[in-house]
Amino acid sequence: MDFCAERIKTIESDIRGKNYYTALDFESKGIKVLKLNTGNPATFGFGMPDSVRAALMENPDRAVGYSDPRGAATARQAILDYHLSTGIKDITLDDVFIGNGVSEIGSILSTVLFNPGDEILLPMPTYSLWSMQTELSGAKTVYYKCDEQNGWNPDIDHIKSLVTPKTKCMVVINPNNPTGVVYSEEILKEIAEIARQNNIIVLSDEIYDRLVFEGKKHIPFATVAPDVPVITMSGLSKSHCLCGFRCGWMVLSGNEKVRSEIREGIMKVVAIRLSANAIMETIIPAAIKDTEYTKAMLKEGGRLYEQRKAAWAALDKIEGLSYVKNDAAFYIFPRVKAGLDSDKKFVRELLLEKKILLVPGTGFLQQDNDHFRIILLPEANELNWAINEIGDFLKNYNSKRGV
Ligand SMILES: Cc1ncc(COP(=O)(O)O)c(C=O)c1O
Structure with missing residues (x-):
């Protein structure tokens, strides 16, 4: 790779990497693979909300030109109203920026904020967008433990022990x-206090904020830390199953001096790419208004509800696995009780033998090698089948290595 920049040499995605291309290769030969590598609801039959379809058809001509680099004003207003309604205070239209997914927002923010040598606190496990963007920028990744024994909540003492004068930002992914x-208010307040004491900017990835099951509540980080510089991110990929529309946004809040400096930096960077996808921006107001689409998936009888239930029931039957029940989104992160020599090897062999594609825990920078992620998007019966297959594979895998 001598022609490529140094900075991409260590970049590797376990979500869309070698195993994904092997799966495509199987499929090109007519071999069916259950691809549980990406949280992409449309590939499991989750359709476009009717509200979005109607908005899309309404006046596509207005999206033919570039839009405002910050995002179209009507769309930004809908985003602003949404976040005001969730309790974030003292924000205006100037604080809202739209991007081509939270993925692009991550790239914009790392360009604007991360200097080589800065230390960026990231959860472990983390969604790899954040580790890779940090690495690309030359900043240093510093991982704080999320404690499986404590419902995967961030370990506050561990975070405190990692803060140094070089700590610039902390990424929180909640849900x-x-x-x-989903993190509790108490945990969020403790994280806010660390950020406050140490002048840390919090990047709060809340893309699953509306995908929370009954009995749990998502608390926007910015609401517990109105004085701390916080960048709240969300979008429509998950709540409205519109991954392909590439719709994400960020809202700046907290300390006005820091905020205005970051705002100016963002204005420079978003101008480089002229604008986000304008057609996606036309549907944002209608989508945000349509809360029913999301709620219907989460309530009893709804797909996400029933699929989660089926996954838990199937997982409960597998002796070799333990797992923490998920409150939100459509992921679960089981642990192989006996441990694994290599989670990558386990996932690779599962793909080759059972034609089921998962992502190993180390793909989320979980360093103990004992985990993998399952996506709870297939219909309940298919999910039940897949988890049984994983259980069967694990049993043989363990017996072959004398466990
Ligand atoms: C935590 C998290 N952040 C960001 C993203 C990317 O979202 P988008 O489709 O808006 O780029 C994902 C996608 O899976 C995610 O899980």
Whole structure:
């Protein structure tokens, strides 16, 4: 790779990497593979919300030109109203920016904020967008433990022990991918206090904020830390199953001095790419208004509800696995009780033998090698079949290595 920049040499995606291309290769030969590598609901038959279809047809001509680099004003207004309604205070239209997915927002933010040598606190496990963007920028990744024994909540003492004068930003993913858990208000307040004491900017990835099951509540980080510089991110990929529309956004809040500096930096960077996809921006107001689409998936009888139930029931029957029940999103992050020599090897062999594609825990920077992520998007019966197959594979895998 001598022609490529140094910075991409260590970049590797376990979500869309070698195993994914092997799966495509199987499929090109007519071999069916159950691809549980990406949280992409449309590939499991989750259709476009009717509200979005109607908005899309309404006046596509207005999206033919570039839009405002910050995002179309009507769409930004809908986003602003949404976040005001969730309790974030003192934000205006100037604080809202739209991007081509939270993925592009991550790239914009790392360009604007991360200097080589800065330390960026990231959860472990983390969604790899954040580890890879940090690495690309030359900043240093510093991982804080999320404690499986404590419902995968961030370990506050561990975070405190990692803070140094070089700590610039902290990423919080709540609800979390890959664990599917929602953090309590108490935990968020403790994280906010660390950020406050140490002048840390919090990047709060809340893309699953509306995908929370009954009995749990998502608390936007910015609401517990109105004085701390926080960048809240969300979008429509998950709540409205519109991954392909590439719709994400960010909202700046907290300390006005820091906020205005970051705002200016973002204005420079978003101008480089002229604008986000304008057609996606036309449907944002209708989608945000349509809360029913999301709620219907989460309530009893709804697909996400029933699929989660089926997954838990199937997992409960596998002796060799333990798992923390997910409160949100459509992920679960089981642990192989006996441990694994290599989670990558386990996932690879599962793909080759059972034609089921998972992502190993180390793909989320979980360093103990004992985990993998399952996506709870297939219909309940298919999910039940897949988890039984994984259980069967694990049993043979363990017996072959004398466990
Ligand atoms: C935590 C998290 N953040 C961001 C993204 C990317 O979202 P988008 O489709 O908006 O780029 C994902 C996608 O799975 C995710 O899980």
